[in-house]
Amino acid sequence: MTTTIEVAGDRPYPVLVGHDLLPELPPLLGKASQVAVLFASPLKAHAEKAISTIEGSGRTVLPIEVPDAEAGKTITVAEQAWEALGRAKFTRTDAVVGVGGGAVTDLAGFVAACWLRGVAVVQVPTSLLGMVDAAVGGKTGVNTAAGKNLVGAFHPPAGVLCDLAMLDTLPRADLTAGMAEVVKCGFIADPVILDLIEAGKRDTAIAELVERAVRVKAEVVGADLRESGVREFLNYGHTLGHAIERFEGYRWRHGDAVSVGLVFAAELGRRTGRLDADTAARHRTVLESLGLPVRYRRDAWPELLDAMRVDKKARGARLRFVVLDGLARPSVVEGPSDDELLAVYGSVAE
């Protein structure tokens, strides 16, 4: 069964969740006569199926293979893709398709957002994290030495195909990392997600978990594409998470870093008197039960604090963190002192 979740906005678009969704791809490509398909080598087989489906609709395909994972999410790789589009004389009615995990869909979206100031992109996420988060919502971008996703654009896709069959080839560690964003959605908006995971239904209820997490994301980004309000809540756990990713030179999985960041944010909520101790402790328990990391290096703190200062939610010198006032009640805390933050870091430091 295929479920369609509509994302509202100036240009509403569908997110399809189900099996064998590639036949749904051509109608999302509009008037494109050329379609660039961005993919990394582990997804070559999946990309080839997408390519033959697009070719079967009478369009010309430009396959663009990019480096895998975060190694592909750079301005250099984006530039190489733009050069390829230039050589192919890609026009405004042509389209880009991203087939891959969140790194590839972020890159594909960014390439599409900038080419001729914006051509259509259709996302075919192949990782759990890509399906429940990265491919939905139109945040696109690349990493730089200064920090995670600091260069990018808001560019919503024309459609998203979450083909659950693709998860069969996803390495277990990447599936686990994706669960961190699913858990995030559970804490900020939909506690049934947490109940399902605690009942041990992570694998048997994967379709329901994906759908629930997509609905959380779709509702938020449909209301606030450009993150002027509620969209910040999707950044729960990310202030420290992104700092860890930078500290690790983008070699840690995003979801793993977010997992540590979620425990940190829960503790910040508890220490500032907003969140009850049981809900704070529940973060650690549920993430640990999934095999996600909940601790990080004590000696990294000065660099992590420095990295958090370029977080997009910061305003001037004031850091801002998403916290919980209770289960499914996200809010923002502004300007905690460095001493307070260090004390909170003690709860995840090892």
Ligand SMILES: NC(=O)c1ccc[n+]([C@@H]2O[C@H](COP(=O)([O-])OP(=O)(O)OC[C@H]3O[C@@H](n4cnc5c(N)ncnc54)[C@H](O)[C@@H]3O)[C@@H](O)[C@H]2O)c1
């Ligand atoms: N734009 C957004 O709103 C948003 C949201 C969340 C995360 N992100 C970004 O997404 C990225 C993380 O995404 P990710 O966790 O998917 O990591 P990833 O894209 O690095 O993929 C992880 C690994 O899994 C492989 N893989 C993916 N699907 C596969 C499949 N079906 N079969 C076999 N291998 C497969 C990839 O090739 C890669 O080696 C980060 O860059 C993060 O910043 C963006």
Ligand SMILES: O=C(O)C(=O)C[C@@H](O)[C@H](O)[C@H](O)COP(=O)(O)O
């Ligand atoms: O969609 C959003 O908004 C999010 O914050 C979702 C996050 O899971 C995601 O990692 C996002 O890329 C982070 O955005 P950033 O603006 O902090 O780079």
Ligand SMILES: [Zn+2]
């Ligand atoms: Zn994230």
